[in-house]
Amino acid sequence: MANDPLGYSPDVWKQFAELGWLALPIPEEFGGLGGGAVEIGILMEAFGRGLVSEPYVATIVLGASLIDRCGSMAQKQASLPKIADGSLKLAFAHSERAARFDLAKVATAANKTAQGWRLAGSKIAVLDGHAADEIIVSALIHDHHGPSGRIGLFLVRATEPGLVISDYPRLGGGRACNIDLADVHLPEDALLGDGHDALPAIEWAVDRTMAALGAEAVGIMQTLLDTTLEYTKIRKQFGRPLSANQVIRHRLADMAMQVDESRSMALRAALKVDAAPVERARAASGAKAKIGKCARFVGEQSIQLHGGMGVTEELEVGAYFKRLVAFDTLFGGSAHHYGRHAQLGRTA
Amino acid sequence: MDLTFNAEERAFQSEVRGFIAKNLTEEMKRATALTPSVFSDPDIGMAWQRALHRQGWGAPGWPVEYGGPGWTPAQRWIFETESARAGVPNVNVMGVKMVGPVIIGFGNPEQKNFYLPRILSGEDYWCQGYSEPGSGSDLSSLKTRAVRDGDDYIINGTKIWTTHAHHANRMFALVRTSDGPRQQDGISFILIDMKTPGITTRPILTIGGDHEVNQVFFDDVRVPVANRVGEEGKGWTYGKYLLEFERGSGIASAKLREGLKAIADLAESDLTGRAIDSPDIATRISEVEVDIDALEMTELRVLSALQTGQNPGAVSSILKLRNSEIRQAVTRLGADVIGHDALAVEPMRPLYKLNHEPAIPEDMLTVVPEYLNGRAYTIFGGTSEIQRDIIAKMMLGI
Numbered sequence: 001m002a003n004d005p006l007g008y009s010p011d012v013w014k015q016f017a018e019l020g021w022l023a024l025p026i027p028e029e030f031g032g033l034g035g036g037a038v039e040i041g042i043l044m045e046a047f048g049r050g051l052v053s054e055p056y057v058a059t060i061v062l063g064a065s066l067i068d069r070c071g072s073m074a075q076k077q078a079s080l081p082k083i084a085d086g087s088l089k090l091a092f093a094h095s096e097r098a099a100r101f102d103l104a105k106v107a108t109a110a111n112k113t114a115q116g117w118r119l120a121g122s123k124i125a126v127l128d129g130h131a132a133d134e135i136i137v138s139a140l141i142h143d144h145h146g147p148s149g150r151i152g153l154f155l156v157r158a159t160e161p162g163l164v165i166s167d168y169p170r171l172g173g174g175r176a177c178n179i180d181l182a183d184v185h186l187p188e189d190a191l192l193g194d195g196h197d198a199l200p201a202i203e204w205a206v207d208r209t210m211a212a213l214g215a216e217a218v219g220i221m222q223t224l225l226d227t228t229l230e231y232t233k234i235r236k237q238f239g240r241p242l243s244a245n246q247v248i249r250h251r252l253a254d255m256a257m258q259v260d261e262s263r264s265m266a267l268r269a270a271l272k273v274d275a276a277p278v279e280r281a282r283a284a285s286g287a288k289a290k291i292g293k294c295a296r297f298v299g300e301q302s303i304q305l306h307g308g309m310g311v312t313e314e315l316e317v318g319a320y321f322k323r324l325v326a327f328d329t330l331f332g333g334s335a336h337h338y339g340r341h342a343q344l345g346r347t348a
Numbered sequence: 349m350d351l352t353f354n355a356e357e358r359a360f361q362s363e364v365r366g367f368i369a370k371n372l373t374e375e376m377k378r379a380t381a382l383t384p385s386v387f388s389d390p391d392i393g394m395a396w397q398r399a400l401h402r403q404g405w406g407a408p409g410w411p412v413e414y415g416g417p418g419w420t421p422a423q424r425w426i427f428e429t430e431s432a433r434a435g436v437p438n439v440n441v442m443g444v445k446m447v448g449p450v451i452i453g454f455g456n457p458e459q460k461n462f463y464l465p466r467i468l469s470g471e472d473y474w475c476q477g478y479s480e481p482g483s484g485s486d487l488s489s490l491k492t493r494a495v496r497d498g499d500d501y502i503i504n505g506t507k508i509w510t511t512h513a514h515h516a517n518r519m520f521a522l523v524r525t526s527d528g529p530r531q532q533d534g535i536s537f538i539l540i541d542m543k544t545p546g547i548t549t550r551p552i553l554t555i556g557g558d559h560e561v562n563q564v565f566f567d568d569v570r571v572p573v574a575n576r577v578g579e580e581g582k583g584w585t586y587g588k589y590l591l592e593f594e595r596g597s598g599i600a601s602a603k604l605r606e607g608l609k610a611i612a613d614l615a616e617s618d619l620t621g622r623a624i625d626s627p628d629i630a631t632r633i634s635e636v637e638v639d640i641d642a643l644e645m646t647e648l649r650v651l652s653a654l655q656t657g658q659n660p661g662a663v664s665s666i667l668k669l670r671n672s673e674i675r676q677a678v679t680r681l682g683a684d685v686i687g688h689d690a691l692a693v694e695p696m697r698p699l700y701k702l703n704h705e706p707a708i709p710e711d712m713l714t715v716v717p718e719y720l721n722g723r724a725y726t727i728f729g730g731t732s733e734i735q736r737d738i739i740a741k742m743m744l745g746i
Contacts, residue, residue, distance in 0.1 A: 229744055249740035250733070256743055257666050264645035265638070271351050286638040335631075341638065342630040 007175035008054045017086030030080035037270035041215035048219025053174035055128035063090025070192040091132035093123035101332030110139035116188040129177035130167035150197040172323030207284035211269035214291045224302040258294035289337035292328035299324040364430045371399040382700040384717035385560040388437040396437040397470040406468040432602035442474035443467040447520040454578040477507040477521030488532045494523040503569040513562040537583035539575040556717030600671040601644035611682040662742035665735040672725035679719040
């Protein structure tokens with residue numbers, strides 16, 4: 001997979017469209033099914049079980065959500081039906097090196113010009129940017145007075161002159177990229193919506209995404225638990241199966257318990273995606289932090305119980321583990337999100 | 349699945365709040381907050397039980413024909429959550445939640461007619477005779493023996509960790525009536541009047557300084573055979589049935605949340621020099637809060653599964669394990685939050701009837717005793733190690 005320059009299968013993407021999975025969260029008026037976060041979670045858990053690497057999160061959970069929330073009627077009509085039928089793939093370019101996990105920190109600049117906008121800056125860790133037809137780029141809006149303090153979201157064609165994508169194989173499957181924008185000129189209507197500060201929408205979309213990724217992590221953990229459990233029944237040492245040893249049985253019990261707690265947290269975050277911002281954010285950060293912690297434990301112990309073979313590329317265990325590490329890292333790890341949870345609690 | 353209540357449930361919630369506001373006295377509330385052991389003393393706990401009974405809410409889990417209120421799982425959730433929020437007394441569960449279901453499930457009509465009303469009204473106060481000095485986790489190795497003599501059994505032996513034996517007028521006990529091929533065979537479930545000659549009780553102080561548990565000795569204690577529940581020798585089955593109630597009554601998160609709130613309030617107070625301003629403490633509060641969120645969600649998942657007729661099974665072991673571990677995390681956090689005030693020992697009990705000014709603020713008095721006594725949570729009702737054995741066997745099939 002790491003050597004596959006595409007990182008996913010266009011045929012599978014087509015099947016996703018036929019099954020209605022791409023239309024799932026898109027409103028019915030734009031050719032979607034109007035599903036919610038709980039339905040997305042069910043799908044994501046199944047994706048996790050199979051270690052699916054199609055650009056679903058980038059296009060559907062991040063991309064379509066942002067357009068649906070921020071876009072004008074014309075922008076929604078132009079994009080959402082095409083996302084639903086599989087003919088438009090998106091990515092969201094937001095993170096910057098200097099910002100670490102701070103969603104509010106954007107240095108990429110969007111300068112107002114006579115014809116529209118001029119974007120300049122650098123983005124990192126853009127999920128599936130190489131596969132996208134269009135990329136949603138966040139930038140600090142500069143008007144003729146200088147920086148406005150408002151973040152805007154701009155819809156940029158992947159082929160736009162001045163936009164350079166450097167993509168790389170992503171830990172745990174799929175691909176990601178860094179993007180440089182050197183004086184990318186865009187028309188007026190590349191800006192999503194009316195130029196209100198997009199930070200609340202970005203936080204909303206990332207919280208939704210963390211809920212969805214949490215469900216995916218649950219699926220990954222469940223597969224690791226099932227696989228490891230099976231292995232400890234078959235593998236014999238000292239004349240008996242590994243699972244006959246109490247220390248192994250208790251380790252597996254702890255793993256099962258943490259998978260179950262993670263399932264509860266992912267469901268909780270999904271049920272709260274449309275709650276008031278602080279409640280939603282605390283549920284999302286709580287889930288991200290807790291599931292991240294459980295994911296490391298379940299992943300690391302799956303390798304431990306497979307012994308030396310667990311450390312090799314010959315078993316799938318390693319691939320599943322790496323996807324969990326990527327999950328814990330994306331949008332900030334456990335420590336970051338316990339911190340955000342605590343911070344939000346004090347401002348609540 | 350939905351996290352919001354419907355109109356009927358909201359109306360019930362108001363009813364519960366109204367009942368609590370009318371019946372929970374300041375004295376009961378303060379005594380409960382200042383009790384660092386598991387259960388309220390009987391004067392406080394039974395006052396609350398009588399109030400619940402007057403309302404018809406004395407035994408939420410019982411069938412309607414025996415005096416249960418016939419609540420839906422959602423109503424039980426609301427009742428438990430509102431009770432925890434308000435800080436109602438912790439009524440000893442040995443009667444309503446433990447021996448009650450066994451008598452309902454396996455008792456004869458005379459036993460049901462005699463005992464159940466007295467449990468509901470709080471007239472009888474029960475203790476549990478299970479563990480013995482030589483039989484902890486390996487409970488079925490118990491040796492207290494009941495030998496048949498005409499219409500009586502003569503009981504000899506000893507029971508330990510007997511919560512509130514010094515208050516109870518009745519005990520339900522597992523005793524050995526014969527020796528079978530397996531050690532689980534030959535155990536009988538028997539109801540004993542604590543005033544019977546030959547019973548003596550020795551107090552055991554726990555490390556937090558509280559007298560909650562005891563050792564009970566039986567020296568030729570004569571108990572009518574009519575006091576046996578179910579068949580002779582089948583007591584292990586009934587005893588295990590009861591243990592499932594002890595572990596998985598299922599709604600613990602609300603109490604944990606109140607416990608954490610009390611600690612967070614202290615952390616935000618000048619009494620602790622605003623411990624919460626330390627990022628380490630703030631983050632640990634969040635970690636515990638998130639663990640409570642996860643447990644609450646699991647409880648709700650179990651509840652909604654029960655509503656659609658599924659069996660929760662070994663998940664009661666997960667609930668017990670997580671509840672006990674989080675409880676300990678809350679109390680550990682508390683002991684850290686109060687800083688140097690954790691050094692002060694207040695030996696007098698009960699803490700709500702001190703006749704002197706304590707060395708530390710009243711809100712802190714229970715913190716260290718709760719931490720110390722709280723080590724028992726992962727030991728009683730089947731240790732964490734036993735629960736992990738159950739999860740491995742019943743859930744994972746190994």
